[in-house]
Structure formats: structure tokens, C-alpha cells
Amino acid sequence: MPASAYGPEFEILEVLPVGISPSDEVLRAVRWAHQGRTYLSPDSSTHIVAEYLQGRKARMATGRYEELTPREQEVFRLLVDGYTNKAIARALYISPKTVDTHRASIMRKLEVNTFPELVRYAVSIGLLEVEPEESVL
Structure with a gap:
């Protein structure tokens, strides 16, 4: 120039x-x-901030998962994979009451209140993949 x-x-x-x-x-x-x-132009900075916040949200979610004990992580994976408390108890050689205790602790630590929220959380951190359903129409 x-x-x-x-x-x-x-x-x-x-x-x-x-x-x-x-x-x-x-x-x-x-x-x-x-x-x-x-x-940075206003459009660029808006995009960058949005990307940063999305990444921050994901890091925060993953951080909460990493606060679970190894046993809680194991129970969590089995729960979101669709196993019943009874099946998890048999697989891990623990009582169904212990599975209930782990489940309550997991939900408290991950700050979720319902099972669907637990599944959405698993999807958000990449622990569970959702297959797109075929349209019935």
C-alpha cells in the first residue's frame, strides 16, 4: 500500500x-x-461471541459430567442407553436401591430433574447420539 x-x-x-x-x-x-x-465487524463479533458462548455452555456441561464418580458415570451411561434399574443392578453387581441412590446423585450433580432432561444432557455432551427418525407422513 x-x-x-x-x-x-x-x-x-x-x-x-x-x-x-x-x-x-x-x-x-x-x-x-x-x-x-x-x-472485527459487528457481524463477525456477534458470530464469534455466539460461538464462544455455545462452546462455554458445552464445556460447562462436560465439566459437570466429569464431576461424577467413575461408578456414577457408568450408571449414567447405562441409564441413558435404556437399561432399567434392575438390569443395571444385575450388570454392576449392586442392589437396585444403590442404582436409585446413584441416579439421584447423578441428577443432582448434573442439575436435571427428569429422565428426559438426563437424556438431553447425554446428547448435549456427545455421550449419546440420536438417530433421525423417518417421517411417518
């Missing part, structure tokens, strides 16, 4: 085709770049 004693606005004007004037947005970006700062 040609050097100019008038500042970055004039440099950008020198390289633009005749008849085109830069928007305030372009001039702002040039000023920021000239100052060594990073510039």
Missing part, C-alpha cells in the same frame, strides 16, 4: 477505484489496523 502523510484513510482512498467511497466500517477497520489493533 502506498505510504501517505495524511494517514490510513487517504491510503485506502488512493487504491480504491474512482467513484467508490469506503464505508465508515472500512475506514474504522483501516484505523484500527494502522494502530496495530484487531478489528
